[in-house]
Amino acid sequence: MMRIPINALPILSLVLAGLAAQGAPGPATRPAPLPESATGPQSPSPQSSTSQSSTSQSSTSQSSTSQCGGVVAIGGGKLSDAIYRRILDLTGSGDPNILILPLATAEPDVAGPRTEQRFRENGAQRVDWKTFRRADANETKLLDAIAGAHVVFFPGGDQKRILEALRGTDAAKAIRDVLSRGGVIGGTSAGCEVLGDLSLTGPARTDLAVLGSTEVEPGLAFVPGVVFDQHFLRRSRFLRLLSATLDAPKKVGIGVDESTAVVLPHGTRTIEVLGERQVTIFRLGDDTRAQSGARGDLARTSNLRLHLLAAGDRYDLDRDLVTFSKNPSPAPQLSDPSTDDADPRSPVDPKKNR
Numbered sequence: 008m009m010r011i012p013i014n015a016l017p018i019l020s021l022v023l024a025g026l027a028a029q030g031a032p033g034p035a036t037r038p039a040p041l042p043e044s045a046t047g048p049q050s051p052s053p054q055s056s057t058s059q060s061s062t063s064q065s066s067t068s069q070s071s072t073s074q075c076g077g078v079v080a081i082g083g084g085k086l087s088d089a090i091y092r093r094i095l096d097l098t099g100s101g102d103p104n105i106l107i108l109p110l111a112t113a114e115p116d117v118a119g120p121r122t123e124q125r126f127r128e129n130g131a132q133r134v135d136w137k138t139f140r141r142a143d144a145n146e147t148k149l150l151d152a153i154a155g156a157h158v159v160f161f162p163g164g165d166q167k168r169i170l171e172a173l174r175g176t177d178a179a180k181a182i183r184d185v186l187s188r189g190g191v192i193g194g195t196s197a198g199c200e201v202l203g204d205l206s207l208t209g210p211a212r213t214d215l216a217v218l219g220s221t222e223v224e225p226g227l228a229f230v231p232g233v234v235f236d237q238h239f240l241r242r243s244r245f246l247r248l249l250s251a252t253l254d255a256p257k258k259v260g261i262g263v264d265e266s267t268a269v270v271l272p273h274g275t276r277t278i279e280v281l282g283e284r285q286v287t288i289f290r291l292g293d294d295t296r297a298q299s300g301a302r303g304d305l306a307r308t309s310n311l312r313l314h315l316l317a318a319g320d321r322y323d324l325d326r327d328l329v330t331f332s333k334n335p336s337p338a339p340q341l342s343d344p345s346t347d348d349a350d351p352r353s354p355v356d357p358k359k360n361r
Contacts (some may be wrong), residue, residue, distance in 0.1 A: 013356035038206060069277055075099035077187035077272030078230050082237040082284070083163055083196030084265025091129040093281055094158060099192045103157035107136035110172045111164025111197040126160075141195040147235035153181040156190065163196025167208050170201055179227060189273055192229050196237050199263060201226050203233040205255060219302030221251040230271060232324065233259050239263045239287060252289040253297055253306050259324055260289035266339075267318075276324040280316045283339045288314040288322060 047063065075096050081090060095103055107128050109118035111116040119136030121230035126134045139149060153159060159182050161169060173179040186192050192202065200206050209222030226234075239262030252260035264268050267282030282288050290312045291297060314322060318331025 011287055017115050019176050021162025025186035054241075061330050076186065076339070077275075078186065078202060079193035079268055080199040080202050080230070080235050080237075080261070080263055080271075081193065081195035081268040081282075082199060082239055082263030082265050082286075083277065084241070086125070086195060086266065086268075087282065088129050091125055092279060094160070094191055094193050095126075095129065095131055095268070097272065098157040102184070104155055105131050105134040105158045106152060106156035107134070107160050107162065108169075109138055109162045109164070110169045111137060111147060111162065111166060111244045112168075113164060122160065122162050132187065139172065140176075141172050141176065141348045144172060150177055150181050153178060153185065154204040154209060156185055158191045158193065159185055160192075161201065163198055166197035166200040166206050166223075170206060170208070170226070171196060173201075173227060174180040174225065175305065180228075181227065186229060188275065199235050199237040202229045203235045203261075204228050204258060205251065207234070207247060207251055211244075211250060212244055213243050215255070216246045216250050216252065216306040218300050218304045219254060221247050221254065222344055223251060223254070226326075233261055233267075235358060236260070238265055240285060245287070249288075249289055250306060252291070253308060254268045256291045256292075256297060262289075278322050278324065280318055280320045280322075282318060286316045286320075288312075288316065290327065292327065339360065 065283045076099070079090070079097070095105075097320075105123075106118055107122045109115040109122065109257055112118040115138040116178055117138070119138065120264065124196065135152070137152060143149060146226055173182075174207045182192060186208065190305055191224070192200055194200075200208075201356060203226045204224035205223050207221055208224050211217075213219040222269060223234075234248070236244050236251075238244065239248070244262060248260045252258060252279050261278075263270060263286050264284035265278065267284040267286060270279045271277075272279075278315075291308075292310065292312045294310045296309040297311075300307075314329050316322060316329065317332075317336035319334050319336070321330045321332075323330075
């Protein structure tokens with residue numbers, strides 16, 4: 008039997024001690040380090056289900072734009088301006104440097120410029136895109152470009168291409184350094200898939216939850232303890248992620264639907280949902296029972312934790328706590344499955360597009 012928690016639970020309010028002074032950039036245009044208070048463990052301020060003073064409400068509304076750095080995992084499809092602007096706001100810079108890595112697509116000359124255009128449409132002035140193969144992932148010129156970025160962004164395609172180009176390279180370490188100093192790592196579709204500990208890299212059964220049925224590879228682990236899936240509800244990937252979560256019971260499975268983002272600010276373990284559709288979360292709790300079995304056996308579980316979130320809702324990964332937004336989330340109109348925002352020419356084929 009599944010249990011869905013319905014009560015919003017308050018958690019600590021996030022207050023940043025101050026943003027880095029916006030002076031002239033240092034040599035090699037590296038992003039300025041964050042103030043010390045912004046890099047320690049923080050908790051974002053959820054909207055409480057109880058009444059708050061106007062001062063508290065003001066502080067909460069400001070927190071979404073004053074946090075510096077983090078991870079933004081987007082479920083693919085058409086991305087709203089609000090998602091791009093949230094990425095830019097998270098940098099804490101008035102003139103952020105954006106680096107797009109269209110490694111997942113077979114057409115980087117389409118995905119790169121298209122994503123660059125969308126960032127520029129939302130106010131970014133310094134935007135560049137680069138693609139490379141694994142043999143070039145330790146080159147000084149590439150590492151310098153990554154070191155100078157406030158944002159590193161992965162458009163969609165095939166997540167295997169990203170993993171093959173980056174995993175275990177100096178470039179992957181340099182991207183992690185961007186995050187550790189208060190920058191932003193973002194990805195949509197396949198770019199979302201690689202951000203967690205594990206990456207789901209192939210199709211799975213959509214009729215049954217079967218142990219060992221989901222093809223999995225190590226991810227880039229920018230969000231420890233998490234397995235992401237994308238295009239989640241639009242492409243019927245419920246059982247794919249459920250099976251993967253049962254196979255890796257210590258991981259939290261997060262399914263992000265199209266036109267929707269999960270935002271994890273730097274130094275926190277509380278995600279916020281942004282966008283038009285929903286985010287589904289699976290995890291095994293202390294009271295969850297999962298019957299062990301061999302690869303290919305039907306999965307069996309009891310008291311699995313399941314959360315279904317929408318825009319404005321927050322979820323504490325460490326404490327398994329949900330805080331619902333007080334604002335309603337009207338359902339978008341039914342439409343045909345969309346192509347990825349970064350590559351409007353690529354057709355959507357759920358069997359081929361991972």
